Amino acid sequence: MPLLEAAAQLSRLRRTPRSTKRVIFAEGHDLRVLRAIQGIVEEQSAVPIVVGYEKDIRKRIAEADVGLRAGHDLEVVEPNDEFEFFDQWLAFCSARQLKWSVPDLPLFIRDSRNTASAARLVVGSRADCLICGTSGEFPWHFVQLKEILASLQRQTAGTLHLLFANERLLCLSDILVDGVANPAQLAEVAVAAAQHVSAIGARPRIALCLDRCGNDILSQGDRLHKAAQMVRAAATELDVDAPVALVDAMSAADGSGRAKRTDSPYNVLIFSRAGIAATVRDVLRSNSDWSEVGPFLLGTANRAHIVTPEISSKTLIDMAAFAGRNLDGSTRPSDEQAQK
Numbered sequence: 001m002p003l004l005e006a007a008a009q010l011s012r013l014r015r016t017p018r019s020t021k022r023v024i025f026a027e028g029h030d031l032r033v034l035r036a037i038q039g040i041v042e043e044q045s046a047v048p049i050v051v052g053y054e055k056d057i058r059k060r061i062a063e064a065d066v067g068l069r070a071g072h073d074l075e076v077v078e079p080n081d082e083f084e085f086f087d088q089w090l091a092f093c094s095a096r097q098l099k100w101s102v103p104d105l106p107l108f109i110r111d112s113r114n115t116a117s118a119a120r121l122v123v124g125s126r127a128d129c130l131i132c133g134t135s136g137e138f139p140w141h142f143v144q145l146k147e148i149l150a151s152l153q154r155q156t157a158g159t160l161h162l163l164f165a166n167e168r169l170l171c172l173s174d175i176l177v178d179g180v181a182n183p184a185q186l187a188e189v190a191v192a193a194a195q196h197v198s199a200i201g202a203r204p205r206i207a208l209c210l211d212r213c214g215n216d217i218l219s220q221g222d223r224l225h226k227a228a229q230m231v232r233a234a235a236t237e238l239d240v241d242a243p244v245a246l247v248d249a250m251s252a253a254d255g256s257g258r259a260k261r262t263d264s265p266y267n268v269l270i271f272s273r274a275g276i277a278a279t280v281r282d283v284l285r286s287n288s289d290w291s292e293v294g295p296f297l298l299g300t301a302n303r304a305h306i307v308t309p310e311i312s313s314k315t316l317i318d319m320a321a322f323a324g325r326n327l328d329g330s331t332r333p334s335d336e337q338a339q340k
Contacts, residue, residue: 026132028052036316129324133306157299158189172277187230208242
């Protein structure tokens with residue numbers, strides 16, 4: 001992890017002694033998840049829970065020679081409960097409605113309950129936060145979380161990618177709505193992204209970026225300008241500019257240019273259309289030495305996150321360290337008691 005203060009803060013979060021924060025991983029059969037849990041157990045940075053069939057997980061642990069004991073080092077929750085029929089019906093309806101290309105629909109319906117099961121444990125306070133997405137498609141995980149988590153039913157959702165390179169931090173965020181995002185939705189995602197960035201010890205400086213691929217540049221600029229006004233009204237301490245062309249935002253972020261009305265480069269770039277943040281991330285990582293922690297899912301009060309299938313065990317450990325923490329920087333009461 002780079003020496004940037006934000007990265008150092010993530011590292012410190014991992015070293016919190018005897019944390020009693022309960023983190024549940026939806027894909028308990030994934031070897032990267034099991035190796036991440038091995039690190040979490042060694043550091044005592046959280047209490048790990050996994051969703052999956054215990055017989056399969058014990059077999060995977062033995063075959064990979066992972067130093068874990070199911071039932072002792074980690075709790076295993078099998079996805080068998082009274083919501084089975086509802087989840088299967090949701091899987092069927094979602095696959096049909098969203099026109100997903102599912103090679104084996106019966107198998108998909110049977111094996112697609114892990115994220116829903118994990119979310120219910122969070123809602124029922126049996127777990128503090130969940131991490132899913134090491135396998136499967138983002139839309140399906142999102143459908144389940146939006147169905148079960150109350151916060152996603154009343155808040156605008158977005159994604160947040162934290163990129164590190166040398167002494168630089170760059171945060172890319174976009175908004176998960178159907179159609180055109182309105183100023184209020186853009187402002188809500190911008191404030192949520194700023195809260196996450198502040199929680200890792202960095203001062204957010206926000207650029208609301210123009211989407212040149214759209215055919216509504218003029219009206220888009222007006223929406224971004226109104227969103228920036230709403231951000232300033234909601235959080236007067238935040239630095240925010242809008243509208244900002246992506247090339248200007250990036251040149252300021254990498255130090256070759258300066259932010260327009262701030263004394264430091266932008267480090268939070270907000271996009272008004274889903275998928276742009278991930279595209280920019282892919283371009284950056286293919287051409288330089290950026291590393292990523294995330295993505296984080298905005299709109300869940302930091303209690304649920306959907307990662308990408310290419311995530312590493314090390315990044316899962318970092319995600320688990322940050323997930324579930326209060327975004328105002330305060331410590332959970334259970335962790336305060338554990339440190340005494």
